[in-house]
């Protein structure tokens with residue numbers, strides 16, 4: 001699972017590392033977290049509630065994951081604004097962001113490319129970003145991409 005990969009990539013168990021998992025209510029954050037941490041999450045404690053997301057200590061540091069309900073078109077504008085605000089946060093400047101276009105198992109889900117366009121993601125130039133289709137419910141697009149390429153790529157970018 002994800003955690004063992006992370007351990008291999010960064011064998012500093014004492015060091016506290018953080019990931020920020022954000023998204024509007026009902027986007028699928030909790031479901032996604034369960035998928036990502038299919039291993040042992042007993043030692044992962046949500047330490048700080050921020051808006052609609054939370055910090056998770058003892059995990060991957062300095063990265064941001066943003067979750068979007070791809071089927072909830074009525075809220076695309078709202079989620080776009082929320083994301084834009086987050087990207088403007090000074091504390092999070094240059095932090096790489098991984099955007100999950102979640103709920104792709106639903107027939108009404110907008111494809112990731114459409115979401116990327118709607119949210120003007122191509123205008124993000126101050127950080128590494130990536131959008132990934134997934135279903136936190138089925139696990140599709142979560143384990144595969146995150147474990148094999150996404151996070152390891154982000155880790156290498158960060159730690160040389």
Ligand SMILES: Nc1nc2c(ncn2[C@@H]2O[C@H](COP(=O)(O)OP(=O)(O)OP(=O)(O)O)[C@@H](O)[C@H]2O)c(=O)[nH]1
Pocket residue numbers: 023024025026027028029030031032052102103104105106134135136137138
């Ligand atoms: N079909 C489908 N449903 C999903 C998916 N991910 C989450 N859901 C459902 O969407 C609802 C909200 O999911 P949560 O994981 O609780 O969302 P959340 O972002 O944690 O919501 P809050 O804690 O309220 O902010 C639940 O009914 C989930 O079962 C998905 O990929 N596909």
Ligand SMILES: [Mg+2]
Pocket residue numbers: 029030031
């Ligand atoms: Mg939740």
